[in-house]
Amino acid sequence: MLDEARRLAPRFAARAAAADRDGAFPVDDFTDLKNGGFFGLMVPARLGGAGAGFSEYAEVAYELARGNGATALVFNMHASVTGALSGVTDELAEALGLPPEALAARDDALKEAAAGSWYAVAMSERGAGSRLSQLATTYERHGDGYRIRGSKTFCSGAGHADAYLIAARNADDPSQVSQFLVPAGAGLTVEPTWDALGMRATASHDLHVDVTVPAQALLGGVEGLALAVAQLAPHWMVASYAAVYVGVARAAVDAAVEHVQSRGLGRLPAVRARIGRADAAVAAARLVVGEAARRVDASPGEAETNRWVWRAKLLAGTTAAEVAASMLEAAGTSAMRRGHPLERLYRDARAGSLQPATSDVCADWLGVDALGGDPDTDGTAPRW
Numbered sequence: 001m002l003d004e005a006r007r008l009a010p011r012f013a014a015r016a017a018a019a020d021r022d023g024a025f026p027v028d029d030f031t032d033l034k035n036g037g038f039f040g041l042m043v044p045a046r047l048g049g050a051g052a053g054f055s056e057y058a059e060v061a062y063e064l065a066r067g068n069g070a071t072a073l074v075f076n077m078h079a080s081v082t083g084a085l086s087g088v089t090d091e092l093a094e095a096l097g098l099p100p101e102a103l104a105a106r107d108d109a110l111k112e113a114a115a116g117s118w119y120a121v122a123m124s125e126r127g128a129g130s131r132l133s134q135l136a137t138t139y140e141r142h143g144d145g146y147r148i149r150g151s152k153t154f155c156s157g158a159g160h161a162d163a164y165l166i167a168a169r170n171a172d173d174p175s176q177v178s179q180f181l182v183p184a185g186a187g188l189t190v191e192p193t194w195d196a197l198g199m200r201a202t203a204s205h206d207l208h209v210d211v212t213v214p215a216q217a218l219l220g221g222v223e224g225l226a227l228a229v230a231q232l233a234p235h236w237m238v239a240s241y242a243a244v245y246v247g248v249a250r251a252a253v254d255a256a257v258e259h260v261q262s263r264g265l266g267r268l269p270a271v272r273a274r275i276g277r278a279d280a281a282v283a284a285a286r287l288v289v290g291e292a293a294r295r296v297d298a299s300p301g302e303a304e305t306n307r308w309v310w311r312a313k314l315l316a317g318t319t320a321a322e323v324a325a326s327m328l329e330a331a332g333t334s335a336m337r338r339g340h341p342l343e344r345l346y347r348d349a350r351a352g353s354l355q356p357a358t359s360d361v362c363a364d365w366l367g368v369d370a371l372g373g374d375p376d377t378d379g380t381a382p383r384w
């Protein structure tokens with residue numbers, strides 16, 4: 001699948017300018033992903049998927065992002081849902097006391113992904129951002145199931161996904177934050193609000209929710225798991241985008257090299273040095289993402305693993321923004337024209353540090369940790 005991602009990247013790159021210009025969802029890229037079996041990347045082989053681990057996901061995401069960061073970012077949301085579901089092994093489920101019906105629902109969702117369905121994430125809200133403990137969307141018991149009501153924002157792939165992971169708080173006990181997998185259709189209304197600086201093709205629109213779902217839609221089958229999962233296994237919430245933004249950074253270096261060579265600017269020492277520094281910075285960020293991913297596969301949730309996860313997100317976000325800015329400067333004003341790859345990559349790369357955990361939040365987490373505090377609880381505001 002890594003080879004297939006490398007094969008698809010130039011196809012994505014060829015379509016990226018038009019999708020960015022129109023702020024249009026990359027429908028053809030997603031058809032390619034579906035045909036290539038990518039929706040089953042994180043699904044265990046016993047359920048029909050490729051059974052990839054986090055390291056393999058990170059490599060695939062990096063390659064896809066070299067083609068189109070927006071496509072890779074939306075795919076990341078699906079990989080996060082399916083990766084987190086696959087991470088609930090039968091042993092873990094038993095330790096957590098998850099009911100058998102929840103495991104059957106997990107398997108059904110994963111099988112459908114392997115068969116070509118894909119999932120979006122509707123967590124963020126206007127005002128609350130991605131802080132799970134502050135969400136205004138609520139759920140309550142309704143017959144044998146739940147009624148979920150609220151409004152989400154920045155939902156990448158809104159209007160195109162087959163189902164949405166929706167985070168909500170219990171209306172009677174707001175300390176309980178739960179996640180539901182809700183099929184597209186009645187009760188979910190997309191409001192096309194995404195007209196942004198960068199990652200324009202992600203269709204990260206608002207999603208209004210007033211829907212009743214059966215009990216099996218509650219992920220894990222037990223209420224109140226969302227905050228614990230975010231703290232214990234932060235890799236999908238914090239670091240899965242990291243590989244995407246390192247891929248965007250590498251695409252910026254590649255685009256700058258092409259531009260500089262075609263214009264005969266390579267003899268200028270200042271231009272060469274910018275490319276040299278950028279190359280080294282991207283390689284370093286990629287190594288850190290790789291190390292975090294390796295540790296996630298080997299010892300998920302361990303304190304040292306989580307440190308690398310937060311480091312990876314911080315370095316990927318800042319490296320992408322700095323490298324893309326420097327490559328634009330190396331290439332010159334002609335690369336600032338609309339439609340030039342560097343103009344788009346500069347804007348796409350800008351989003352990396354803003355995605356949760358933002359670079360500032362990552363730096364604070366790492367700083368609190370380095371100073372001997374508890375980085376999950378000692379911040380000035382709730383992390384989640």
Ligand SMILES: Cc1cc2nc3c(=O)[nH]c(=O)nc-3n(C[C@H](O)[C@H](O)[C@H](O)COP(=O)(O)OP(=O)(O)OC[C@H]3O[C@@H](n4cnc5c(N)ncnc54)[C@H](O)[C@@H]3O)c2cc1C
Pocket residue numbers: 073077120121122123124125127128129130131153154155156157198199202204351354355356358359360361364379380381382383384
């Ligand atoms: C391209 C793109 C795609 C996205 N796709 C999705 C998606 O599919 N699904 C989804 O749910 N969301 C998605 N998001 C939304 C992303 O999760 C939001 O950026 C997030 O919810 C934060 O919202 P916010 O930036 O408006 O506000 P905030 O998180 O409130 O951030 C505002 C400022 O406050 C600071 N801050 C926030 N928390 C803390 C803290 N604990 N301590 C100190 N400082 C803090 C931040 O660093 C920042 O400077 C996407 C975002 C982007 C850019």
